[in-house]
Every structure is written in C-alpha cells, then in structure tokens.
Amino acid sequence: MASSEDLKIPSSRKPSLRIAVSVFAPEHDSPHPRPVIIMGHGIGAIKAAGLAPFASAFASQGYYATTFDYLHFGESDGQPRNLLSISSELQDFRDVIAWARQQPDQFDSQRIVVWGSSFGGMHTTALIASDHGLAGAIAQCPCVDSHAASNMQPLSKSLRITGIALSDWAGSFFGKEPVYINLTGDGLPGSSIARMEGSDVIEGWARISPSDVDFPNIITARSLLQFPVNCPVLDVKNSRKPYLVVLPTWDNPAPLEAAEAAVKNAPFGEGLRVPGGHFDLDAGGISFDANISGQLAFFQRILV
Numbered sequence: 001m002a003s004s005e006d007l008k009i010p011s012s013r014k015p016s017l018r019i020a021v022s023v024f025a026p027e028h029d030s031p032h033p034r035p036v037i038i039m040g041h042g043i044g045a046i047k048a049a050g051l052a053p054f055a056s057a058f059a060s061q062g063y064y065a066t067t068f069d070y071l072h073f074g075e076s077d078g079q080p081r082n083l084l085s086i087s088s089e090l091q092d093f094r095d096v097i098a099w100a101r102q103q104p105d106q107f108d109s110q111r112i113v114v115w116g117s118s119f120g121g122m123h124t125t126a127l128i129a130s131d132h133g134l135a136g137a138i139a140q141c142p143c144v145d146s147h148a149a150s151n152m153q154p155l156s157k158s159l160r161i162t163g164i165a166l167s168d169w170a171g172s173f174f175g176k177e178p179v180y181i182n183l184t185g186d187g188l189p190g191s192s193i194a195r196m197e198g199s200d201v202i203e204g205w206a207r208i209s210p211s212d213v214d215f216p217n218i219i220t221a222r223s224l225l226q227f228p229v230n231c232p233v234l235d236v237k238n239s240r241k242p243y244l245v246v247l248p249t250w251d252n253p254a255p256l257e258a259a260e261a262a263v264k265n266a267p268f269g270e271g272l273r274v275p276g277g278h279f280d281l282d283a284g285g286i287s288f289d290a291n292i293s294g295q296l297a298f299f300q301r302i303l304v
Helices: 052-060 086-101 119-130 146-151 155-172 199-208 221-229 256-265 288-302
Strands: 003-010 018-025 034-040 064-068 107-117 136-140 180-185 194-197 218-220 243-248 269-274
Touching: 003 086, 018 052, 018 086, 034 052, 034 086, 034 119, 052 064, 052 288, 064 086, 086 107, 086 119, 107 119, 119 136, 119 243, 136 288, 146 221, 146 256, 155 221, 180 199, 180 221, 194 199, 218 221, 243 256, 243 288, 256 269, 269 288
Parallel strands: 034 064, 034 107, 107 136, 136 243, 180 194, 243 269
Antiparallel strands: 003 018, 018 064, 180 218
C-alpha cells in the first residue's frame, strides 16, 4: 500500500510563503530514481479533495505521485484565503516541478508527468506547451479555454457575478475584507449564486469533499475576473511530448469542445473517452475505474 509524506516547499514568487506538498511513495524501495506524477487540483479545490485515490493508484504501480495545494488554498500559506490567480497557480505548479527536479535520489527528472483535473488541466495544458523537459501531461476533464467556459454561463448570471467581482476587486484597494461567492450550488430560484451549478455538481462536489479537512465551498469574487482571458488550448500546438486528455461524455462545468480541440491541436495529443460527466471521473464515479486504467496505460507507454 502506498505511503504518503507531507512537507512544505518555498514559493519562488513569495519566498516567505510555503506550498504544501504530499508525496505518495511506492510500497517497495528502489535503488534508482523513479518517475513522478505531479498533480494539481481543480478550481477552488484542495489536494485532500479527490486526489489521493489517483495518487495511491499511481504509487501502487511503482510511480511517485506528488499532490499539492496552490498558495491561498488548503494547507498552503497565503492570505486572503481562497484567492485564485491563474498565473500564480501556474507558477506554483512550476515551483513544485522545480523542487522535484532537485530530488535526484527519489525522482527521475527525465520522467516527470504533470497531471491536472478540471482547472488543473488548464495548467498542465499550458505546461506541456512550454516546458519541453517534461515527459508528458494529463488533463482530466479540463477547462482549456476559460473564455468558452464563461460563455457557457447565462448572460444574466455572468453580469451578476462580474458586478460582485468588480466590487470585491475595488474593495481590495481599500483593505476591505474579501467578498466570497460559492463555488457550487443547485442553481434553483432563491439560491445563492455559485460559479458551478446543477445537481451533478452538488453530487460530485460532495463525492470529493474530505470529511476530516476544512474545505470551504467559496472563492474570492475577484478571482473570477481573470477567467475570460486564459486559453491554453491555443498554445498546445507548441507541445513536443505526449499529452492525454480524459474526455467525459458530457461536461457542464468545462467546455468539452475546447478539450476535444486540444487533443487535435497537440502534435502528440490523444483522447481517452469515458462515460458520464465532469465529476464521474473521480473516485466513486461511474468512470473512475476506466479512467484509472487508461491513465496507467498511458504511463506504461511513455515512462519506459
């Protein structure tokens, strides 16, 4: 059974802050460094929310798996809490990669794969296009075009969220406390507005929510102002290594057509189609087993 070790590593952009990392190690020791899968979570989530089943499955097959919390989330440092910056999260990912490359006794620096689910898949798509030292990347039900994701929302909801976000952003200049909005909601009349809505979202979020760790269902409203301007699907044509995109049958939170386009645009892109929706890829979902099997087959092909 895989064991895990928790530690904190310094942030390059804010040296006084630390990024929380969990390393899942294979059961049997090896005198040689092994491949490592570096795993980033989705929007507003934390490493304790759904990543461990994947990391444990990877470690059981002889790989190291490293999960981490972006700054301002989970066990990582940073104030205010649950503040998202796309560029900053991407740098956090790069910091964990850089740290892994500095652990030659454990990790084979030539066999590093980046793995991201949902919003984390946006980052792994950007990374495989820019870091040609990686061995490969996985983007699971990814949001690779935030402009398309924003257009999936009703105009009235988008305008309402934008107004709240602008108010929060303006208040930050005067030292006001952050304004938060819910990440998930049922979308029913009279309910609080949320970034992701629907019964499938509620059920899926509950499935990944840890019972023993604080996991607030909120994000700073100002975070959402960046969403319409980040489209790594446009740059994935520059990638040079294998890139696997796990595609559900349908996807309410993320634009499925953009994810399909990423597969076509990447020179070494491949798609893994599994049944169900966005959250069905996680442990407890109907496609988890097929998802894991496909990802392990991908590793076996590229990590030789």
